[in-house]
Amino acid sequence: MSERRPVSYEDVTGSLRERARDALADAELGGNLKASSASWAAGRARMGEAHPFAEMRDRGREIRRRSVRELPELLDLLEQRVVEAGGVVHRAADGADACRYVARLAHDRGASLVAKSKSMATEEIKLNEALEEAGLRVVETDLGEWIIQLAGDHPSHIIAPAVHLNKDQVADLFATESGAPVPREREALVAHARRRLREVFAAADIGISGVNLAVAESGTVCVVENEGNGRLVTALPRVHVAVMGMERVVRSWSDAAHILQLLPMAAIGDDAAGYVNLITGPRRDDEADGPEEFHLVVVDGGRSALRGTEFEEALDCIRCGACLYSCPMWRSIGGQAYGSPYSGPIGAVLTPLLEGPTSPKAAELPFMSSLCGACHDACPVKIPLHDLLVRARAVAEPPGRGRDRLAISLWSRLWSTRAGYAATRVGARIGARLLGRRGWLSRLPGPGRAWTEQRDLPTRWPPRP
Numbered sequence: 001m002s003e004r005r006p007v008s009y010e011d012v013t014g015s016l017r018e019r020a021r022d023a024l025a026d027a028e029l030g031g032n033l034k035a036s037s038a039s040w041a042a043g044r045a046r047m048g049e050a051h052p053f054a055e056m057r058d059r060g061r062e063i064r065r066r067s068v069r070e071l072p073e074l075l076d077l078l079e080q081r082v083v084e085a086g087g088v089v090h091r092a093a094d095g096a097d098a099c100r101y102v103a104r105l106a107h108d109r110g111a112s113l114v115a116k117s118k119s120m121a122t123e124e125i126k127l128n129e130a131l132e133e134a135g136l137r138v139v140e141t142d143l144g145e146w147i148i149q150l151a152g153d154h155p156s157h158i159i160a161p162a163v164h165l166n167k168d169q170v171a172d173l174f175a176t177e178s179g180a181p182v183p184r185e186r187e188a189l190v191a192h193a194r195r196r197l198r199e200v201f202a203a204a205d206i207g208i209s210g211v212n213l214a215v216a217e218s219g220t221v222c223v224v225e226n227e228g229n230g231r232l233v234t235a236l237p238r239v240h241v242a243v244m245g246m247e248r249v250v251r252s253w254s255d256a257a258h259i260l261q262l263l264p265m266a267a268i269g270d271d272a273a274g275y276v277n278l279i280t281g282p283r284r285d286d287e288a289d290g291p292e293e294f295h296l297v298v299v300d301g302g303r304s305a306l307r308g309t310e311f312e313e314a315l316d317c318i319r320c321g322a323c324l325y326s327c328p329m330w331r332s333i334g335g336q337a338y339g340s341p342y343s344g345p346i347g348a349v350l351t352p353l354l355e356g357p358t359s360p361k362a363a364e365l366p367f368m369s370s371l372c373g374a375c376h377d378a379c380p381v382k383i384p385l386h387d388l389l390v391r392a393r394a395v396a397e398p399p400g401r402g403r404d405r406l407a408i409s410l411w412s413r414l415w416s417t418r419a420g421y422a423a424t425r426v427g428a429r430i431g432a433r434l435l436g437r438r439g440w441l442s443r444l445p446g447p448g449r450a451w452t453e454q455r456d457l458p459t460r461w462p463p464r465p
């Protein structure tokens with residue numbers, strides 16, 4: 001069983017504009033993204049009808065805002081409780097520190113095989129690459145992540161890493177990996193993966209998981225998944241390492257219960273995830289199952305510097321991926337073009353913040369948005385993503401130099417006179433008469449053409465349904 005070495009994000013070539021253009025030209029990718037986004041939208045609509053979603057979002061926002069404000073205290077409490085439960089906590093200043101800790105632990109325990117469940121934090125810190133460089137074999141056990149690993153690719157979506165591939169493409173990858181033809185039916189593909197990965201669960205020396213949420217008052221980490229692989233990764237190997245971004249903590253079980261309910265509703269349009277694993281320390285003396293050691297690696301990686309800034313709300317994210325599915329940009333090109341573990345609106349905000357203003361992505365990603373606000377409407381914890389994107393643009397293009405700045409200043413000059421305002425209204429009406437059908441413009445000339453190739457433009461606000 002062989003896995004291809006993961007592609008490093010540094011290996012992503014071309015400008016964002018070039019990668020986006022390539023993605024737009026890929027009809028198969030477009031079809032796959034359209035199908036997955038439609039399926040998410042249908043599920044999300046069902047949740048809106050079945051639950052008081054507006055109130056739930058308000059409570060979700062209140063919990064996340066309060067948790068980030070209390071972060072230092074919550075992290076101290078979490079550490080204290082994890083240690084009391086027999087675990088070890090390592091606070092890593094950055095990704096390199098976290099990778100060093102896990103690699104050293106693996107070396108000290110004589111490990112050779114690592115089984116991983118899905119984790120965006122480990123993707124962010126490039127843990128797989130670090131462990132492979134240290135001579136370990138690392139196998140992703142989440143189906144989507146394993147597919148991506150076999151493809152030598154990186155995830156397209158926060159919770160659905162292989163959403164840009166269809167089953168025929170997956171069957172080809174499995175056939176290459178196993179050296180034999182693989183049936184192309186969905187169930188057969190899942191059965192194939194299960195068979196191959198079972199060997200890994202049984203033989204792994206170390207299991208590495210992410211953390212969806214940590215509960216400070218009890219020192220518990222919550223790992224949410226839909227396949228059961230997370231349960232095996234965290235229970236079978238003799239050492240379990242959980243890697244979390246430092247902001248993923250709440251104070252109480254009451255807070256956690258609400259976020260754990262919101263997460264699957266926003267992420268997959270369902271009332272509950274398949275598995276919610278609640279892990280408090282290693283196996284106890286009177287328990288039959290579980291690892292002998294539990295290590296919690298808490299990664300800062302630039303997060304603490306965001307507290308108290310105009311970008312602090314980015315830390316509220318619960319990584320549900322809803323803003324990706326709702327974004328017309330992401331729906332058109334998928335996640336890979338972003339060249340970052342985090343794609344879509346939250347990726348366009350978070351990546352420059354975590355990588356720093358000198359990263360080339362800081363100058364590009366904040367502009368990957370039409371600022372339509374759909375991401376804010378989709379976000380279960382009401383992060384004002386469109387505002388954060390505008391602020392990120394201001395950082396990328398300081399006042400006086402930016403394209404947005406120029407456009408806004410021209411617009412404001414036009415609208416600040418009675419005649420200019422009237423001229424824009426008349427122009428809009430003429431345009432609507434000439435081009436609009438049922439209140440929507442579907443084809444614009446000149447610079448507006450790129451916009452209407454992907455979406456229609458309303459001729460009045462609010463648009464007609």
Ligand code: SF4
Nearest residue numbers: 317318320321323379
């Ligand atoms: S920003 Fe909001 S919608 Fe996007 S992944 Fe985070 S929690 Fe989900």
